[in-house]
Amino acid sequence: MNLTERQIERYSRHIILPEVGGKGQAKLLAGRILIVGAGGLGSPAALYLAAAGVGTIGLADGDVVDLSNLQRQIAHATSDIGRAKVESAAEKCRAINPDVTVRLHPEHIRAENALAIFKEYDFVIDGTDSFAAKFLVADACHFAGKPYAHAGILRFEGQAMTVIPGRTGCYRCLFHEPPPPNAVPSCSQAGVLGVLAGIMGTIQAAEAVKYLLGIGELLTNRLLVFDALKMTFRQVVFKRNAACQLCGGSPSITALRDEAPIACVCAGGRCETAVT
Amino acid sequence: MKIRINDLETEIAEGLTISALLAERKVKMPEMVSVQLNGAIVEREAFPTTRVGENDTVEFMYFMGGGMRGGRWEVEGGRWTLAGGKGERV
Numbered sequence: 371m372n373l374t375e376r377q378i379e380r381y382s383r384h385i386i387l388p389e390v391g392g393k394g395q396a397k398l399l400a401g402r403i404l405i406v407g408a409g410g411l412g413s414p415a416a417l418y419l420a421a422a423g424v425g426t427i428g429l430a431d432g433d434v435v436d437l438s439n440l441q442r443q444i445a446h447a448t449s450d451i452g453r454a455k456v457e458s459a460a461e462k463c464r465a466i467n468p469d470v471t472v473r474l475h476p477e478h479i480r481a482e483n484a485l486a487i488f489k490e491y492d493f494v495i496d497g498t499d500s501f502a503a504k505f506l507v508a509d510a511c512h513f514a515g516k517p518y519a520h521a522g523i524l525r526f527e528g529q530a531m532t533v534i535p536g537r538t539g540c541y542r543c544l545f546h547e548p549p550p551p552n553a554v555p556s557c558s559q560a561g562v563l564g565v566l567a568g569i570m571g572t573i574q575a576a577e578a579v580k581y582l583l584g585i586g587e588l589l590t591n592r593l594l595v596f597d598a599l600k601m602t603f604r605q606v607v608f609k610r611n612a613a614c615q616l617c618g619g620s621p622s623i624t625a626l627r628d629e630a631p632i633a634c635v636c637a638g639g640r641c642e643t644a645v646t
Numbered sequence: 647m648k649i650r651i652n653d654l655e656t657e658i659a660e661g662l663t664i665s666a667l668l669a670e671r672k673v674k675m676p677e678m679v680s681v682q683l684n685g686a687i688v689e690r691e692a693f694p695t696t697r698v699g700e701n702d703t704v705e706f707m708y709f710m711g712g713g714m715r716g717g718r719w720e721v722e723g724g725r726w727t728l729a730g731g732k733g734e735r736v
Binding site for chain 2: 498499500501503504521522523524527528529543544545546548549593595604606607608609611
């Protein structure tokens with residue numbers, strides 16, 4: 371791929387990095403990243419990947435922009451309330467960088483549509499919010515053989531890790547299965563500092579870029595845990611679990627399935643919590 | 647005795663199981679925590695029987711999603727509540 375003069379100028383701060391160069395930039399332009407969830411994590415990831423010149427960015431989300439999203443979902447503006455999130459986010463990505471092809475999947479990822487969507491991409495970013503969706507993305511990436519970056523946020527903490535199916539520990543190695551339906555988190559355990567989404571989402575974007583470039587060490591077999599109140603990062607090193615029900619030697623999960631959503635009771639109302 | 651929990655040296659009573667440790671550390675929702683003991687994941691069923699020893703390293707890893715699934719918060723009787731059911735969009 372030959373870069374145009376405009377592209378050389380646009381990506382000059384990448385190209386002067388010896389680890390990237392013109393060849394690396396060409397890899398990014400040929401790269402295909404799927405972002406599942408165009409919300410708190412997906413917004414910063416999408417914007418930075420667009421800026422980086424990732425050639426194809428897929429956005430999968432069935433939601434519309436809500437006023438309560440705007441505290442952290444920075445791809446959406448006040449005037450986008452009521453619009454499909456994928457359309458709103460795609461517009462911002464295209465405005466940043468016309469080199470980028472943004473593909474819209476205006477639907478929630480489910481067991482029956484996940485594999486067909488995932489197979490069109492090189493790397494997946496999990497920007498979903500619910501447990502059910504996180505396990506589905508983990509499983510779908512396993513069955514589709516797609517590397518992916520996990521992240522979660524809660525209150526003042528975030529976590530992230532990267533999974534290369536068949537080679538590294540997976541989400542289920544650590545978290546086995548969604549919390550039992552009778553687990554009833556309280557609202558005091560919910561909420562999230564908006565900037566956390568930016569911090570963790572950009573970590574996921576960095577992993578995606580590194581993967582496409584083939585440089586550095588991915589965040590594999592490590593769970594990175596960020597504490598915004600203490601302003602510390604620490605990592606929990608873990609091993610692939612030989613008894614993992616998804617990626618272990620004799621897995622019990624052999625096909626994609628939807629996990630039941632987890633609901634909690636909050637102060638008279640009900641919410642699905644990810645607490646998370 | 648001393649152990650390390652999430653990278654912090656902590657003094658705890660001897661002979662605690664993982665379940666007891668979660669309670670002692672006032673973990674509000676143990677169902678939401680995955681536990682690693684000395685680098686190996688402890689199966690949830692083994693929490694009540696697995697004991698923590700001197701100088702062990704324990705990691706509590708929390709399920710984290712997106713902080714809150716959408717929906718709309720409303721003031722109801724002076725309290726904030728989430729409108730709609732089961733996290734459905736409202």
